[in-house]
Amino acid sequence: MTDVMIGVLGIGGLFALMILRTPVAFAMLLTGFFGVWWMDGLRRASAILFTETYSSVSNYNLIVVPMFVLLGNIASEAGFSRALYDAAHAWVGRFRGGLASASVIGCAAFSAVSGSSVATAVTIGRVALPEMKRFGYASGLATGAVAAGGTLGFLIPPSTGFVIYAILTEESIGRLFMAGILPGLLMSVLFIVAIWVVTWRDPSRGPRGEAVPFAQRFALFLKAAPLLAVILVSIGGIYLGMFTPVEASGIGAGLVILLALATGKLNRFAFTKAVGDTVKTSAMLYMIVVGANVLNPFLAITDIPAALGHMLTAFGLGPYGTLVVILLSYVVLGMFLDGLAMLVVTIPIYYPVILGLGFDPIWFGVVAVIVIEMGMITPPVGLNVFVVRGVAGDVPLATVFAGVVPFLIAMIVTLLAIIAVPGIALWIPDSMFG
Structure with missing residues (x-):
């Protein structure tokens, strides 16, 4: 049996384990360990398991994960996320579809502190969905806006x-963070355009809200301003070169804790819950990195990435034709796997192919994340859809999936724009890092 065939069997076993609901981290770890054992013996497999586990958890750059997760959890427990939504609601709620637009704006703002798609959808959904229901919004538009807006947390x-992508490819976390800014803003704008189109065709789906006096709007903006300031300090500090992403994560988490304590919005119970949730999320993400780093040597030994590159080249599709094939494979995988699973399973295989085709790896990171985001709102998995449906309670799952269709179109338009004009993703990181 050839090495490539062993690799194919290993990948098949990996998917079989995930279909059997084995956590993706352990599915990768088991596949990598036993695959290397089969090909190079137990001693090599044990050495890889121990060394990769240590190097993964001791990776300095991974500190950004627990720090930014803690930042988002503290902001949520202290009620700062509600302040973001209330401010957005006050400024745009009086327009047709305004509450749905406020949900998207709230998701975009909270994404800048949470870094998590699911956390963003849950946090804003708990605040926004009851309000939209009270004002008579169509269930599909309301839940679709929150489910799609939540995906911004991944971009x-x-x-x-981006952190996981950077760890897997050894690219710069700072460059990836900066590359996500303009695409994230573009997608947010297109989501609001999608809401406008839906409510223009049927105004009853998103009635106008009550007009809020300017003084009250300004007061609500000031209430949300401290958290917005934390966002500007964290992300702006990276842009200005004042500190690294790791330092930015620690500064952001520290500032939001001080802010919560100073305003009296963080008691011991809320703080304990935020820390506990952070530990759980961080442990899961660290295990995924460990699993990926144990799987990667197995894939390298079997020459799967090289074989895939040769196969795609043999098709004669050219760079962009090959890119289309890769993106379509993400669409198919999105029907069965969640976003992080797709990322950690495919990037070690596709990354060498992308480099061989001459594409910018930072640009591809943005493209891959957007396609993975699409998988978060498409059936049958659609993790964000299930999460939002759980928050909404009485809305049928089919209604939520139907509601995300206009936003899915907006995501496709964003993806095509970035493929056609790579500068949308690369202008900021190139201007910063040269």
Whole structure:
């Protein structure tokens, strides 16, 4: 049996384990360990397991994960996320579809502190969905806006998706963070355009809210301003070169804790819960990195990435034709796997192919994250859809999936724009890092 065939069997076993609901981290770890054992013996497999586990958990750059997760959890427990939504609601709620637009704006703002798609959808959904229901919004538009808006947490920095991509490819976390800013803003604008189109065709789906006096709007903006200031300090500090992403994560988490304590919005119970949730999320992400780093040597030994590159080249599709094939494979995988699983399983295989085709790896990181985001709102998995449906309670799952269709179109438009104009993703990091 050839090495490539062993690799194919290993990947098949990996998917079989995930279909059997084995956590993705352990599925990768088991596949990598036993695959290397089969090919190079137990001693080599044991050495890889121990060395990769240590090097993964001791990776200095991974500190950004627990720090930014803690930042988002503290902001949520202290009620700062509600302040973001209330401010957005006050400014745009009086327009047709305004509450749905406020949900998208709230998701975009909270994404800049949470870095998590699911956390963003849950946090804003708990605040926004009852309000939209009270004002008579169509269930599909309301839940669709929150589910799609939540995906911004995977794109707008500090994105856990970019952190994992950077660890797997040894690219710069700072460059990836900066590359996600303009695409994230573009997608947010297109989501609001999608809401406008839906409510223009049927105004009853998103009635106008009550007009809020300017003084009250300004007061609500000031209430949200401290958290916005934390976002500007964290992300702006990276842009200005004042500190690294790791330092930015620590400064952001420290500032939001001080802010919560100073305003009296953080008691011992809320702080304990935020820390506990941070530990759980961080442990899961660290295990995924460990699993990926144990799987990667197995894939390298079997020459799967090289074989895939040769196969795609043999098709004669050219760079962009090959890129289309890769992106379509993400669409198919998105029907069965969640976002992080897709990222950690595919990047070690596709990354060498992308480099061989001459594409910018930072640009591809943004493209891959957007396609993975699409998988978060498409059936049958659609993790964000299930999460939002759980928050909404009485809305049928089919209604939520139907509601995300206009936003899915907006995501496709964003993806095509970035493929056609790579500068949308690369202009900021190139201007910063040269």
